[in-house]
Amino acid sequence: MAKTKRIEGILSPVVTPFGKDYAPDAQRFVRHCRWLLKNGCAGLAVFGTNSEANSMSVAEKRKLLEALLAGGVPASALMPGTGHCALSDSIEMTKAAVELGCAGVLMLPPFYYKGVSDEGLFRNFAAVIERVGDERLQLYLYHIPPVSQVAITFGLIERLLSKYPGIVAGVKDSSGDWNNTKGMLDNFAKGGFDVFAGSEEFLLANMRGGGKGCITATGNVNPGAINELYKNWRSGEADKMQAAITATRKLVQKQPMIPALKATIAHFGNDPQWKTCRPPLVELNSSQEEQLIRDLKGNGFTMPGLAG
Amino acid sequence: MAKTKRIEGILSPVVTPFGKDYAPDAQRFVRHCRWLLKNGCAGLAVFGTNSEANSMSVAEKRKLLEALLAGGVPASALMPGTGHCALSDSIEMTKAAVELGCAGVLMLPPFYYKGVSDEGLFRNFAAVIERVGDERLQLYLYHIPPVSQVAITFGLIERLLSKYPGIVAGVKDSSGDWNNTKGMLDNFAKGGFDVFAGSEEFLLANMRGGGKGCITATGNVNPGAINELYKNWRSGEADKMQAAITATRKLVQKQPMIPALKATIAHFGNDPQWKTCRPPLVELNSSQEEQLIRDLKGNGFTMPGLAG
Numbered sequence: 001m002a003k004t005k006r007i008e009g010i011l012s013p014v015v016t017p018f019g020k021d022y023a024p025d026a027q028r029f030v031r032h033c034r035w036l037l038k039n040g041c042a043g044l045a046v047f048g049t050n051s052e053a054n055s056m057s058v059a060e061k062r063k064l065l066e067a068l069l070a071g072g073v074p075a076s077a078l079m080p081g082t083g084h085c086a087l088s089d090s091i092e093m094t095k096a097a098v099e100l101g102c103a104g105v106l107m108l109p110p111f112y113y114k115g116v117s118d119e120g121l122f123r124n125f126a127a128v129i130e131r132v133g134d135e136r137l138q139l140y141l142y143h144i145p146p147v148s149q150v151a152i153t154f155g156l157i158e159r160l161l162s163k164y165p166g167i168v169a170g171v172k173d174s175s176g177d178w179n180n181t182k183g184m185l186d187n188f189a190k191g192g193f194d195v196f197a198g199s200e201e202f203l204l205a206n207m208r209g210g211g212k213g214c215i216t217a218t219g220n221v222n223p224g225a226i227n228e229l230y231k232n233w234r235s236g237e238a239d240k241m242q243a244a245i246t247a248t249r250k251l252v253q254k255q256p257m258i259p260a261l262k263a264t265i266a267h268f269g270n271d272p273q274w275k276t277c278r279p280p281l282v283e284l285n286s287s288q289e290e291q292l293i294r295d296l297k298g299n300g301f302t303m304p305g306l307a308g
Numbered sequence: 309m310a311k312t313k314r315i316e317g318i319l320s321p322v323v324t325p326f327g328k329d330y331a332p333d334a335q336r337f338v339r340h341c342r343w344l345l346k347n348g349c350a351g352l353a354v355f356g357t358n359s360e361a362n363s364m365s366v367a368e369k370r371k372l373l374e375a376l377l378a379g380g381v382p383a384s385a386l387m388p389g390t391g392h393c394a395l396s397d398s399i400e401m402t403k404a405a406v407e408l409g410c411a412g413v414l415m416l417p418p419f420y421y422k423g424v425s426d427e428g429l430f431r432n433f434a435a436v437i438e439r440v441g442d443e444r445l446q447l448y449l450y451h452i453p454p455v456s457q458v459a460i461t462f463g464l465i466e467r468l469l470s471k472y473p474g475i476v477a478g479v480k481d482s483s484g485d486w487n488n489t490k491g492m493l494d495n496f497a498k499g500g501f502d503v504f505a506g507s508e509e510f511l512l513a514n515m516r517g518g519g520k521g522c523i524t525a526t527g528n529v530n531p532g533a534i535n536e537l538y539k540n541w542r543s544g545e546a547d548k549m550q551a552a553i554t555a556t557r558k559l560v561q562k563q564p565m566i567p568a569l570k571a572t573i574a575h576f577g578n579d580p581q582w583k584t585c586r587p588p589l590v591e592l593n594s595s596q597e598e599q600l601i602r603d604l605k606g607n608g609f610t611m612p613g614l615a616g
Contacts (some may be wrong), residue, residue: 049420055394060394086368087330088365088367089365093366112357112419112456114586120587120589123588123589123590146422149457182577279432280418280431283426
């Protein structure tokens with residue numbers, strides 16, 4: 001079976017809207033995904049850390065994925081998160097994503113047990129790949145030790161690439177450590193392993209090093225400017241563009257990131273229900289929210305067309 | 309509806325047997341649970357950390373719970389783990405446990421996001437309690453920061469006890485910090501909040517401080533001796549008994565705990581399939597295994613009746 005073309009460019013780990021009862025809101029979700037694809041995102045890494053994905057069940061995520069496709073979002077733009085602490089959940093979600101035709105999946109290591117061995121992590125990814133058993137699978141590893149507390153080491157990448165070439169497609173590096181991203185580029189990028197920076201702060205450096213783009217939280221609110229740098233990274237303006245998008249990011253991350261993204265969408269989309277987070281996360285308090293909006297407006301920030 | 313009597317004494321966080329294909333093995337699971345109840349356990353904290361519970365889906369755990377009841381294990385002896393990182397999974401699993409008549413549930417906080425607020429954790433537990441909506445629910449909080457990285461603070465306990473008296477029943481403290489357990493006893497035990505030590509190392513101290521027993525990994529292999537101390541904690545022999553069970557524990561925990569428990573059951577039960585762990589955990593290597601068995605035998609350790 002033919003593989004779909006790999007996604008390159010800017011991907012947003014799409015925030016998930018919830019109702020007052022904490023139920024996922026498929027309608028708002030589809031609307032925001034469509035806005036992102038119109039405004040600079042090449043792809044959507046739905047069900048990432050910023051999506052509160054680990055606060056949702058497999059069944060809830062499958063439903064949202066089906067709603068996206070029914071709502072006209074192309075599967076070729078989708079790289080859903082499918083890694084869970086339970087092997088069986090990872091298999092079920094990955095299988096669903098592949099069967100729906102998603103371009104790839106972004107997979108966390110199992111993250112409950114700490115200090116686990118590379119052998120154990122290898123067996124986890126190998127079991128998922130073999131149980132899914134589908135040549136279309138494009139698996140991106142998700143390295144985010146500050147949250148997962150379980151790392152994807154270079155040794156593990158090497159072993160997976162060697163056993164499953166053509167399936168293991170790349171990585172999102174959210175370590176926040178440029179030296180680690182650089183090491184991934186230097187060791188693996190030439191072999192067709194696509195490295196995405198986990199923040200637009202490293203977008204220019206990642207492109208210069210042979211990477212393929214970034215998958216970034218603030219892609220939820222600032223995709224246009226981030227994509228401009230992606231398209232023009234070889235231009236003389238690139239460093240200036242990098243400084244501008246980094247400055248915007250820093251304004252957002254003065255507040256807790258996920259509720260800040262939601263408050264930004266709520267404000268610029270004129271839709272307060274967006275502020276709700278599912279426990280254990282909580283929305284910004286009013287002074288955090290005022291500070292955020294004041295900072296963004298002071299910087300000339302807009303989200304064109306969002307309020308529709 | 310009448311609440312069942314609360315469990316007191318020794319509980320085992322029962323290890324879960326898997327087949328070569330990593331599927332949970334209900335038959336071996338039921339057999340081990342029955343052995344534990346015959347050999348000193350007052351209750352079974354199935355689906356705990358030592359059960360590799362977070363490596364299993366809700367559906368897999370429900371099936372195992374149903375197999376236990378079908379296999380003659382009384383619901384009044386069961387305190388299944390029902391806390392997941394996904395709120396919806398915690399609700400589903402807790403509801404299933406209550407509907408099956410389990411004496412209680414042992415609930416992890418959601419553990420993917422780190423640095424979350426007590427407000428967010430309160431909302432999580434409150435949402436579970438209210439969605440389950442059943443007076444029979446006896447909720448034990450599971451404090452295990454070395455693994456979950458998310459703590460159950462005294463402030464959170466106080467708030468939950470005040471809002472849900474009669475539902476919030478106690479805690480398992482696996483912090484490994486006696487001062488924390490002592491603080492829980494001093495602050496909450498008199499109000500009917502049952503404190504279980506997370507290791508038999510603290511069993512005697514916990515009983516002297518007004519606690520109700522312990523929920524301990526090595527309860528899987530040494531329940532008889534641990535229960536003897538529980539029954540005789542006021543006797544003059546208690547300190548000596550404590551020293552003996554602590555010594556046995558230390559032999560087991562020289563190796564990685566979960567595979568060591570499984571290797572012990574495999575050896576003394578003459579059933580090698582017990583060694584299998586689900587990824588990301590791996591079985592002991594042969595030198596670890598030999599060391600473990602040598603240590604245990606050298607100490608006169610037995611598991612009477614296990615090999616059946």
